[in-house]
Amino acid sequence: MALALSGAGVAFAQGNAATDESPATEPVAVRWQPAGEVFIHPRREAAASVLARNESQLAAELSAVIASVAVDVGEQVSAGQELARLDPVDFELNVSQARAQRDGLRARLNLAQDQLRKARELKTNNFVSSDAVNQRAAEVVSLRAELNGADAQLAIAERRLAKAVIRAPYDAVILGRQAQLGELTAPGSALFTLVEVGAEELAVQMPAAAARTLDTHPPTRYVFVGGGREVEVRLLRLSPVITRASRTREARFSFIGPALPAGTEGQLQWSDARPHLPATTLVRRDGSLGVFVVEDGRAGFVAMAQAQEGRPAATTLSADAPLITQGQERLQQGQKIVAQPASPTARD
Numbered sequence: 001m002a003l004a005l006s007g008a009g010v011a012f013a014q015g016n017a018a019t020d021e022s023p024a025t026e027p028v029a030v031r032w033q034p035a036g037e038v039f040i041h042p043r044r045e046a047a048a049s050v051l052a053r054n055e056s057q058l059a060a061e062l063s064a065v066i067a068s069v070a071v072d073v074g075e076q077v078s079a080g081q082e083l084a085r086l087d088p089v090d091f092e093l094n095v096s097q098a099r100a101q102r103d104g105l106r107a108r109l110n111l112a113q114d115q116l117r118k119a120r121e122l123k124t125n126n127f128v129s130s131d132a133v134n135q136r137a138a139e140v141v142s143l144r145a146e147l148n149g150a151d152a153q154l155a156i157a158e159r160r161l162a163k164a165v166i167r168a169p170y171d172a173v174i175l176g177r178q179a180q181l182g183e184l185t186a187p188g189s190a191l192f193t194l195v196e197v198g199a200e201e202l203a204v205q206m207p208a209a210a211a212r213t214l215d216t217h218p219p220t221r222y223v224f225v226g227g228g229r230e231v232e233v234r235l236l237r238l239s240p241v242i243t244r245a246s247r248t249r250e251a252r253f254s255f256i257g258p259a260l261p262a263g264t265e266g267q268l269q270w271s272d273a274r275p276h277l278p279a280t281t282l283v284r285r286d287g288s289l290g291v292f293v294v295e296d297g298r299a300g301f302v303a304m305a306q307a308q309e310g311r312p313a314a315t316t317l318s319a320d321a322p323l324i325t326q327g328q329e330r331l332q333q334g335q336k337i338v339a340q341p342a343s344p345t346a347r348d
Helices: 089-124 130-162 208-216
Strands: 010-012 028-034 043-051 055-059 064-069 082-086 165-167 172-177 190-196 201-207 222-226 229-238 248-255 265-271 283-285 288-295 298-304 322-326 337-341
Touching: 028 288, 043 222, 082 190, 089 130, 201 208, 201 229, 208 229, 208 248, 222 248, 322 337
Parallel strands: 028 337
Antiparallel strands: 010 298, 028 322, 043 201, 043 265, 055 190, 064 082, 082 165, 172 190, 201 248, 222 229, 222 265, 229 248, 283 288, 288 298, 288 322
16 A cells, blocks of 8 residues: 655654565565554643733822712722712802803904904904904914814813712722722722723643644634533634743633623643544654554554653655554664554544
């Protein structure tokens, strides 16, 4: 039977293939089967933990007394929900003051615009000079600029008043409460610690070697085992950067279906998508680990550069390659063999 091989990194050991140069005169009885019948896909795993997409400390932006606190630790809140309220009196007064200044300037601008219109009418009959008209026009421009500034001051005052109400930025759980009723806050003072709910991600520190196989041979399924449950997850992104200390790449996964709570620890499990040959098929010849295949009535040694003693080895043998699974321990490259098909073995 002809040997079917594909891919890089697989090489036949050099040997004498001619009949007269066979290392043994007596053929060795062996059994073979298509390599695809013994392929296995080893299970891999990596430590993983569930993280919230956002964990925030909400701080005061104003200096004021806390007038009310609406929530406590452990409560779930919705985006925009009121958490606490600062004493708003000073800020309401600032808004009233800014609005009064704005209204006064608006009245003065209306008057100046009327005076400019009348001055222009009088100018057509030469009752006023051009300088007087220009003076009225300049006054209108100046008042309009002052009014724009007053509008901005009113908007600032209204924005400060709005900041007197502390609201949740997203759906969350209150993890910590530092706000105390009657306490005077200062800008930057932490009031609440929030953890976002509904957007949890699974964080995995993936060994660099395993991460490379995810890039080239992505698995069909990932499962997170933690908190007494098994939950299927989907790869969102894999960092291209290798962390120097741990030699890992961070991967993030989303949950397919309901997510587990943030803080859950466990294991991410997946099956290597690359076909592997069982360790029992490997033999060492001339310092290299590899397998024997049937090649025109002789044993052909296929060296596997990445193979390790006692561990399944990734292979690029095609599924129909005639892999010798019994009797390979006695073989040498190019040795005559009497080969018979073996009964299929169960895959792991």
